[in-house]
Amino acid sequence: MTDAPFSLTDLPFSAVPGAMTADEARDGALLFRVARALAETRLGVPVLVRGANPALEPTAVAMVPAESISDAALAALAALGTGEPVRVVLTGRRAAVLGLIGPDQPPLAVAVTLATAPDRARIARLADPCLDLEGPLPALASVEPLPADSAAGAAVLLAKLARLLPAAVICPVAWDRLGDGRPLAVEGADVAEYQLAAARSLRQVGEARVPLAGAEDTRILAFRPADGGTEHVAIVVGTLDPSRPVLARLHSECFTGDLLGSLRCDCGDQLRGAIEAIAAQGSGVLLYLAQEGRGIGLVNKLRAYQLQDQGFDTLDANGQLGFDDDERIYLPAARILSQLGITQVRLLTNNPLKVEALSRHGVDVVERVPHIYAPNPHNRRYLETKARRGGHLF
Numbered sequence: 001m002t003d004a005p006f007s008l009t010d011l012p013f014s015a016v017p018g019a020m021t022a023d024e025a026r027d028g029a030l031l032f033r034v035a036r037a038l039a040e041t042r043l044g045v046p047v048l049v050r051g052a053n054p055a056l057e058p059t060a061v062a063m064v065p066a067e068s069i070s071d072a073a074l075a076a077l078a079a080l081g082t083g084e085p086v087r088v089v090l091t092g093r094r095a096a097v098l099g100l101i102g103p104d105q106p107p108l109a110v111a112v113t114l115a116t117a118p119d120r121a122r123i124a125r126l127a128d129p130c131l132d133l134e135g136p137l138p139a140l141a142s143v144e145p146l147p148a149d150s151a152a153g154a155a156v157l158l159a160k161l162a163r164l165l166p167a168a169v170i171c172p173v174a175w176d177r178l179g180d181g182r183p184l185a186v187e188g189a190d191v192a193e194y195q196l197a198a199a200r201s202l203r204q205v206g207e208a209r210v211p212l213a214g215a216e217d218t219r220i221l222a223f224r225p226a227d228g229g230t231e232h233v234a235i236v237v238g239t240l241d242p243s244r245p246v247l248a249r250l251h252s253e254c255f256t257g258d259l260l261g262s263l264r265c266d267c268g269d270q271l272r273g274a275i276e277a278i279a280a281q282g283s284g285v286l287l288y289l290a291q292e293g294r295g296i297g298l299v300n301k302l303r304a305y306q307l308q309d310q311g312f313d314t315l316d317a318n319g320q321l322g323f324d325d326d327e328r329i330y331l332p333a334a335r336i337l338s339q340l341g342i343t344q345v346r347l348l349t350n351n352p353l354k355v356e357a358l359s360r361h362g363v364d365v366v367e368r369v370p371h372i373y374a375p376n377p378h379n380r381r382y383l384e385t386k387a388r389r390g391g392h393l394f
């Protein structure tokens with residue numbers, strides 16, 4: 001095998017300008033490589049992916065996200081491939097809800113081969129639970145569970161990071177025979193490290209005084225990952241005293257609840273309530289984290305809502321889509337708190353996972369401050385599910 005398709009690593013680019021330590025430079029180069037692969041993935045053009053463990057699977061695959069598959073994309077994959085049939089890679093959770101594997105401890109990825117020629121409709125039927133009521137599954141020739149560090153596992157992770165349905169169409173490629181016009185290539189190990197590297201690279205990029213109703217002494221600071229991805233925002237009320245525990249709220253973005261006042265969740269109340277509570281306290285911080293839909297993105301959250309209207313609860317709807325119950329990580333929040341000089345917090349939350357995750361990342365959570373708002377007829381079941389199955393403390 002040659003490393004030639006990975007020559008991007010040699011380019012004199014780094015996503016972190018004006019670096020820095022060797023670690024920062026390494027993260028910057030990794031972010032650069034994966035961000036380009038994510039852009040191609042969103043465009044629906046084939047990307048070459050090599051498994052994080054080449055010993056396990058010495059081939060690379062070409063992948064197109066299932067969501068954007070077309071006849072042209074299938075033809076492009078076939079042209080790149082070794083002649084083996086294309087396969088559809090689902091997460092283990094999606095494969096389990098389809099009954100393709102048992103429900104216990106699903107693997108991260110499952111590759112399926114269709115018994116008939118794959119086409120857009122058959123692939124969509126496998127990948128998109130919103131079509132689950134539209135008739136039987138296509139006939140399958142094989143179902144193969146695969147570890148996360150396989151190329152197939154990295155392909156499905158790429159689709160997930162691109163905020164698409166977590167499913168990919170892949171075919172093995174003859175690495176050495178790909179010519180100059182080959183697609184962009186990415187290492188599975190880089191894809192696996194991407195979110196953590198992005199969190200480590202967060203830098204403050206803007207700051208302004210923004211008086212809020214009820215919290216006039218407020219500043220907003222933005223933090224950008226080095227690949228130019230979506231910014232997280234810190235809303236700092238009053239003057240922080242980092243020598244004492246700071247009243248803090250980690251708020252995950254919710255376009256529908258925060259901006260539109262959706263009654264399906266409690267986010268709008270929690271957002272405004274947190275700012276009110278912090279202002280009443282005199283000072284504190286709310287991190288507005290770019291983690292829409294518990295990390296699955298707005299489009300997938302809308303799909304999850306459609307599934308909830310069919311009777312699934314909020315956690316099972318995530319599972320039907322092939323996601324974990326909660327896809328968020330809290331290293332970005334911990335890194336921003338650290339850059340604000342905050343080491344100790346009193347955390348406004350009902351979610352013990354947030355307390356545990358922040359503590360693991362070195363932030364001392366000296367107190368959990370309950371953050372409960374009255375339910376309404378539309379969000380009652382959602383809140384009950386969070387308490388009964390999600391471990392939320394109400």
Ligand SMILES: Nc1nc2c(ncn2[C@@H]2O[C@H](COP(=O)(O)OP(=O)(O)OP(=O)(O)O)[C@@H](O)[C@H]2O)c(=O)[nH]1
Pocket residue numbers: 250251252253254255264265267270291292293294295296301304305314318348349350351354371392
């Ligand atoms: N996937 C999914 N996300 C949802 C749903 N309803 C709300 N969300 C998202 O859930 C997130 C709200 O989480 P938070 O309020 O930060 O946190 P939490 O886990 O409820 O914990 P608290 O700190 O107690 O509020 C937002 O990103 C919402 O967009 C849903 O039904 N499905």
Ligand SMILES: [Zn+2]
Pocket residue numbers: 254256257258265266267268
């Ligand atoms: Zn919400």
